[in-house]
Amino acid sequence: METSTNMRITTQRQVILEELAKVTSHPTANEVYDMVRRRLPRIGLGTVYRNLDLMAESGMILKIEVGGTQKRFDATTTPHYHIRCLECGRVNDIDMDFQSEINDAAADASHYQIFSHHIEFTGVCPMCAKQERHALAN
Amino acid sequence: METSTNMRITTQRQVILEELAKVTSHPTANEVYDMVRRRLPRIGLGTVYRNLDLMAESGMILKIEVGGTQKRFDATTTPHYHIRCLECGRVNDIDMDFQSEINDAAADASHYQIFSHHIEFTGVCPMCAKQERHALAN
DNA sequence: TTATGTGCAAAACATTTGCAGGAGT
DNA sequence: ACTCCTGCAAATGTTTTGCACATAA
Numbered sequence: 001m002e003t004s005t006n007m008r009i010t011t012q013r014q015v016i017l018e019e020l021a022k023v024t025s026h027p028t029a030n031e032v033y034d035m036v037r038r039r040l041p042r043i044g045l046g047t048v049y050r051n052l053d054l055m056a057e058s059g060m061i062l063k064i065e066v067g068g069t070q071k072r073f074d075a076t077t078t079p080h081y082h083i084r085c086l087e088c089g090r091v092n093d094i095d096m097d098f099q100s101e102i103n104d105a106a107a108d109a110s111h112y113q114i115f116s117h118h119i120e121f122t123g124v125c126p127m128c129a130k131q132e133r134h135a136l137a138n
Numbered sequence: 139m140e141t142s143t144n145m146r147i148t149t150q151r152q153v154i155l156e157e158l159a160k161v162t163s164h165p166t167a168n169e170v171y172d173m174v175r176r177r178l179p180r181i182g183l184g185t186v187y188r189n190l191d192l193m194a195e196s197g198m199i200l201k202i203e204v205g206g207t208q209k210r211f212d213a214t215t216t217p218h219y220h221i222r223c224l225e226c227g228r229v230n231d232i233d234m235d236f237q238s239e240i241n242d243a244a245a246d247a248s249h250y251q252i253f254s255h256h257i258e259f260t261g262v263c264p265m266c267a268k269q270e271r272h273a274l275a276n
Numbered sequence: 277t278t279a280t281g282t283g284c285a286a287a288a289c290a291t292t293t294g295c296a297g298g299a300g301t
Numbered sequence: 302a303c304t305c306c307t308g309c310a311a312a313t314g315t316t317t318t319g320c321a322c323a324t325a326a
Contacts, residue, residue, distance in 0.1 A: 065205030096247040112261040123250040
């Protein structure tokens, strides 16, 4: 639960973090594995899962639980929202104000103790929209 | 994509829908299976999955893709938000205004064609909060 | 009668875990 | 040394799928 301060900085962790920081996409564990494996061919998928989870728990990265079948990870840890393409599954950050005040509305509307919220937009990304236009033209 | 009008009303579908409508929780496919099995002991889990998906596609029910490992289903199809307990995984509806205007903000902030959005709050439900207070007292 | 749906079991995925050996401090 | 970490492989949990039979229209 607590941020473990005694987490060793191993080569594997270093590389996972570096590779995640390189991209603005929101790779799945398996995609991170592929990226990291180019530099550390013998790394195990289990290690990638374990370390992504540990880093997320300690707040170094974000574990994004959006729709779709896989969890995604993000090196940007400041609060922000996401948009997911219904066609291709791509997930992007969305650059709009963080609605910190809606937590209060939720607190009023429930008996939960509110920690945070996340907004996920769904739609069609520019690339898929383009393809659809092409398909319709034929 | 389109609402398939040629979906037969079978006993299984009827019962799945009825059982789902009975509860305000947001059961997983497996929980629906357990509920339905009390009335139709020979129903298969595959049938439950297949029909929940079909009903969600045709708009009869909602498939909720929130955090956690399983998808959840909801017989309430009017747009609303959810809150999930970080301790026990319970998901509840939250009775606050639907922020239809934030889709516009998202459209401005991205090149996506926006369809919809969903807000998921996270926190601790009253039951878990109570248990925590008990635990601390000991 | 015939297209669609069901039960069952196996397969396909995503993720977690046990363990023996390896590496950081 | 001693603890923590890794690779590997097996286990787990969720969802999907193939297929022969059943059933609604």
